[in-house]
Amino acid sequence: MSLHFSVLASGSTGNMLYVGTENQKLLVDAGLSGKNAEALFQQVDVNIADLSGILVTHEHSDHVKGLGVLARKYKLPIYANEKTWCAMEHLIGNIPTEQKFIFPTGTVKTFGDIDVESFGVSHDAAEPMFYVFHHNNKKLTIITDTGYVSDRMKGVIKGSDVFIFESNHDVEMLRMGRYPWSVKRRILSDVGHVSNEDAALAMYDVITDQTKHIYLAHLSLDNNMKELANMSVSQVLQSKGVDVGRSLFVHDTDPKEATKIQYV
Template sequence: MGETGFRYSILASGSSGNSFYLETEKKKILVDAGLSGKKITSLLAEIGRRPEDLDAILVTHEHSDHIHGIGVLARKYGMDIYANEATWQAMEGKVGTIALEQKHIFELGVTKTFGDLDIESFGVSHDAACPQFYRFMKDDKSFVMLTDTGYVSDRLAGIVENADGYLIESNHDVEILRAGSYSWNLKQRILSDKGHLCNEDGADAMIRSLGNRTKKIYLGHLSKENNIKELAHMTMVNQLAQADLGVGIDFQVYDTSPDTATPLTTI
């Protein structure tokens, strides 16, 4: 692997479950485990990795599509689990018993060092207790995870700017959502400032955040009911092109899947 950067795979991304894997020469880390322990194990196997080798799981927030398998994995393999205080409280009763020595606090707005990797947490606008996502940094390389937010403020765009890679939310197409079968209350929640980014808003966030270092943009957390992969991709590419950004030349746009891992990639 050499001395630079790190490797990652988006194991699963979508409303049915989310999990992100990242490794350096010293650490193997999972962010969220929103599928069954068995499914996470099979997704890791797709990239030639095993849950028993994980050093830690970082939690973004307490919704089940992000924590479903955390308790099982923690009990079976004994890795450290990190979340902020409010998220730990909100997870009570949802993840079963996790041994005290495995429970760690990772507060909002701080940078923690895990071996040779620095991880910065930042807040997002979502209807959870205290949702936070992460920027991973090593050897002057960085990758940003940013899903599950109703909007991206200019301040947040500044915090995450000019990363080498992004996982950005493209949750729904507004027209499909409005015309769909969801209840009015649920539609309102998704469309609100504490909901999820639509395709256009995800693209707008990227236009304000990406920089000359950026090489890869992954579209994440697509709704099965309220989006179409091709539409999300086209919206992102078209808006970036209209903003005169070098989409397809300076950087590439990639899709993710709710049930298949992206290839293990070095950044």
């Protein structure tokens, strides 16, 4: 079985990504309750007990809400960098020492037939990092929760077959919305989240002929809509000559419904 994945949940309310092969099964983040997480795994017919481990991006609750519950119930190892461990330990409860592992930012860790490369992003967390999955010359990247996409990040993720890419907000919806200005300023900052348009411009810099699918992730519940994000990103890419809908497909994700298993 080739590299495959499902965006189990993505959005302001909780985030989980499943990535696997025939031999290895990994979860990135566990930002929903244990009960909801189990229901999402049932949607894609994957047994949580078969997971090789959980990779954590950062300590915010929409990424770790169910982490402690799942890890303890299924005796799953957790991988995170040292600063993230320090920031999230009081949030996830007691984890047995034998289930706690350090995964430094900017390194590669091998899980059977999957090489996982971690890289830092710009977000208001202790040391946020995301992941590139390598298997049989295929490359899958998840990058959300970053205020901007730097040249360094682009160098790591460029040429992925599949991107799970943040498209958090529409700038005008955010500016006109109900959030207090302090929150709006945080979202718009270099340690906040990328907008639909900025995401599309960054995508254009990292897609190659090898790139076939982009999944728009971490959409704000209040400041974005699936249709708007998809249209905005597609229009920017098309304006730059990308054949969206033929050579490259842009997909939606959902905070409560898993995407069907996709093979890379």
